[in-house]
Amino acid sequence: MGDMNVVKVEAYRNSFLKEVEANVEGGQWVKMCMQCGVCSGSCPLGSAWDHPPQELFMMIRAGKREEVLTSSSMWMCTSCYNCIVRCPRDLPITHIMHGLAHYAERLGLAPKNQPTRKFAKLFWNNLVKKGRVNELKLGVALYFMNGLVEGIKTALKMAPLGLNMLKTKRMNPLEYVGGHGIKDAAGLQAILKKARAIELAKAKKA
Amino acid sequence: MAEIVATNQTILVVGGGISGMTAALEAAECGKHVILVEKTPSIGGRIGQLYRYFPKLCHPTCGLEINLKRLRGNKNLRLLTMTEVADVQGQAGNYTVTLKTQPRFINENCTACGACGEAVKAEFADEHNYGLGKRKGAYLPNAMAYPQRYVLDPRIIGTADAEAAKAACKFNAIDLDMQVETKTLTVGAIIWATGWRPFDASKIQPYGYDRYPNVITSVEFERLADPHGPTGGKLLRPSDGKEAKNVAFIQCAGSRDRNYLKHCSRICCMASLKQATYVREKFADAGDVSIYYIDIRAIDRIDDFHQKVKADPKVKFIKSKVAKIEQDKVGNPVVHGVDTEGYTRYATAHDLVVLAIGMEPSVAANNFPIKVKVNESGFIEQDEANGAIFAAGCSSDALDVNRAVQSATASALRAIQVINRVAGTEG
Numbered sequence A: 001m002g003d004m005n006v007v008k009v010e011a012y013r014n015s016f017l018k019e020v021e022a023n024v025e026g027g028q029w030v031k032m033c034m035q036c037g038v039c040s041g042s043c044p045l046g047s048a049w050d051h052p053p054q055e056l057f058m059m060i061r062a063g064k065r066e067e068v069l070t071s072s073s074m075w076m077c078t079s080c081y082n083c084i085v086r087c088p089r090d091l092p093i094t095h096i097m098h099g100l101a102h103y104a105e106r107l108g109l110a111p112k113n114q115p116t117r118k119f120a121k122l123f124w125n126n127l128v129k130k131g132r133v134n135e136l137k138l139g140v141a142l143y144f145m146n147g148l149v150e151g152i153k154t155a156l157k158m159a160p161l162g163l164n165m166l167k168t169k170r171m172n173p174l175e176y177v178g179g180h181g182i183k184d185a186a187g188l189q190a191i192l193k194k195a196r197a198i199e200l201a202k203a204k205k206a
Numbered sequence B: 001m002a003e004i005v006a007t008n009q010t011i012l013v014v015g016g017g018i019s020g021m022t023a024a025l026e027a028a029e030c031g032k033h034v035i036l037v038e039k040t041p042s043i044g045g046r047i048g049q050l051y052r053y054f055p056k057l058c059h060p061t062c063g064l065e066i067n068l069k070r071l072r073g074n075k076n077l078r079l080l081t082m083t084e085v086a087d088v089q090g091q092a093g094n095y096t097v098t099l100k101t102q103p104r105f106i107n108e109n110c111t112a113c114g115a116c117g118e119a120v121k122a123e124f125a126d127e128h129n130y131g132l133g134k135r136k137g138a139y140l141p142n143a144m145a146y147p148q149r150y151v152l153d154p155r156i157i158g159t160a161d162a163e164a165a166k167a168a169c170k171f172n173a174i175d176l177d178m179q180v181e182t183k184t185l186t187v188g189a190i191i192w193a194t195g196w197r198p199f200d201a202s203k204i205q206p207y208g209y210d211r212y213p214n215v216i217t218s219v220e221f222e223r224l225a226d227p228h229g230p231t232g233g234k235l236l237r238p239s240d241g242k243e244a245k246n247v248a249f250i251q252c253a254g255s256r257d258r259n260y261l262k263h264c265s266r267i268c269c270m271a272s273l274k275q276a277t278y279v280r281e282k283f284a285d286a287g288d289v290s291i292y293y294i295d296i297r298a299i300d301r302i303d304d305f306h307q308k309v310k311a312d313p314k315v316k317f318i319k320s321k322v323a324k325i326e327q328d329k330v331g332n333p334v335v336h337g338v339d340t341e342g343y344t345r346y347a348t349a350h351d352l353v354v355l356a357i358g359m360e361p362s363v364a365a366n367n368f369p370i371k372v373k374v375n376e377s378g379f380i381e382q383d384e385a386n387g388a389i390f391a392a393g394c395s396s397d398a399l400d401v402n403r404a405v406q407s408a409t410a411s412a413l414r415a416i417q418v419i420n421r422v423a424g425t426e427g
């Protein structure tokens, strides 16, 4: 989707704020931020962010498009909602973080190895196959997210837990072949395809 | 109580703070007949609870004394304390008001000798000190109280303490049979000057005002600094009485926040700058001040004061709305947040944290005895729909004394215009 990136750069030239307002969920709120900093201070993962929300909002206004959209910061949000609750200006910060991440992904600018992004992809791909999350497959996929060697290491470490889950019937090994799903998985995929087409058409227009 | 004469040429002023006193005096000195009612046993309002005034750092009692002198000398002004307005009916130029006066249980014979206070044992939280200390069940509301007359707390009536007080009084001033009195009067215009109250700090949950003893409010800090206050003017922190030399001020505590008060309370930046000078005055170079702020709103000429405090190297300014406060093992409040200038994370311990608390109207929008038009923060609007009901001082907005008094004079003029129309002396 790199083409869309070119289109958007062309369309919004010097106003990244306008671009965010038109394309990012909750983006129209960004200009309301008064830079008090309470969101950044309230984030339990705050120290792991390169740019806390308050700074991202300032960067958007300052037109730092590249830095914002390629940043891993908004991917750090765990949706704890602490910032939303405390923001004196009612900004839906959590939603804006996800909106920014989503927009960056759509433009093909999101950092490729960001773990939250990877997980989101695994989760989604797993879910749409059968309309149900296959936990066994998702778990195994997660172990191998960072390569074969690390995957084997993690799998060995988690083996006793897996055995216990088997014993207590919390895990069905047969799920790995096939697995349960909804009645009309093809129907679901058709719905999603249609939704995606509508969304894309909208995104192109904005 | 002597008869009260009132007609539709009388102005009723509700609330005896600096604004109500000013409005009442301005109208009375213009020859108008004025009734001033005050809910508590003494007039002066919240300025009587301040140690110093910004920007000149003079004592509020000084201005209060001048007004009391004006008040004593004026025959047109009638003061009723412990009185509230229970009902208002009618329209501009002709209101029927019902006043309700609580019993003081002590009459005009009182010389404020204090014998009753000594005789009574029961103690209650001292309102004048925002509950930081205690007072007796027979008490003078504060050293400057006007009228200088004791009061019996209604909670001691019917107990041995009440009898002890009566027995101790040599001037036959105690009357335990006093009852609530209700009067109905006619007035032509009403000035509403019931002022403000501090925002309830415990609602700001992340700051822990209700959990940490060393997190206090700005109004409480004024009482600590005052030599007539609960600590005799020493800045001692509540948990262990240790001197609070390293003090943090947190601005916009409750104000400019859609979760609490939407408006800027306007005075709290100046109040904290002023209180920073208290710390420096008491401890000289051993005093350290940190002011956590979004932006400092010291407007017009009072910015000179801001600049003066800013030049003090012992006063640090941190541009950040504090996210939360925790408490360490020795009882120090630790403030957490991110500094907007550089986005650095901090966790800083202080001896004491003062919340620069916001102002809200003391009378809630739905508690007026007659419908009045208020703005979204509950302050009374200047609006035709309000007839001849005018707001003075902090009933109309969050104001400092200077602006409150200006607003009071304006409201007096508006009320006078109504009275003149009623009297036919103005077209």
Ligand SMILES: Cc1cc2nc3c(=O)[nH]c(=O)nc-3n(C[C@H](O)[C@H](O)[C@H](O)COP(=O)(O)OP(=O)(O)OC[C@H]3O[C@@H](n4cnc5c(N)ncnc54)[C@H](O)[C@@H]3O)c2cc1C
Pocket (backbone or CB within 6 Å): B014, B015, B016, B017, B018, B019, B020, B037, B038, B039, B040, B043, B044, B045, B046, B047, B050, B052, B053, B054, B055, B083, B084, B085, B193, B194, B195, B196, B197, B218, B219, B222, B267, B271, B274, B357, B362, B363, B392, B393, B394, B395, B399, B400, B401, B402, B404
């Ligand atoms: C921490 C702090 C520090 C401050 N320091 C300064 C300073 O240094 N300089 C400065 O200029 N300003 C200062 N202010 C602002 C100042 O306190 C106000 O401007 C001032 O109190 C306004 O006076 P007022 O008469 O309008 O209201 P109030 O002082 O609130 O007076 C209202 C009066 O009405 C009475 N009342 C209330 N309800 C009723 C009722 N229903 N019926 C009858 N009577 C009623 C009350 O008992 C009271 O006597 C400070 C404020 C704060 C919070």
Ligand code: SF4
Pocket (backbone or CB within 6 Å): A032, A033, A034, A035, A036, A037, A038, A039, A040, A053, A054, A057, A086, A087, A088, A089, A090, A091, A093
């Ligand atoms: S809490 Fe709200 S107003 Fe404050 S910096 Fe964050 S987004 Fe901006």
Ligand code: SF4
Pocket (backbone or CB within 6 Å): B251, B252, B253, B255, B256, B263, B264, B265, B266, B267, B268, B269, B270, B295, B296, B297, B356, B358
């Ligand atoms: S005066 Fe200052 S502290 Fe008070 S609400 Fe306004 S900006 Fe905040």
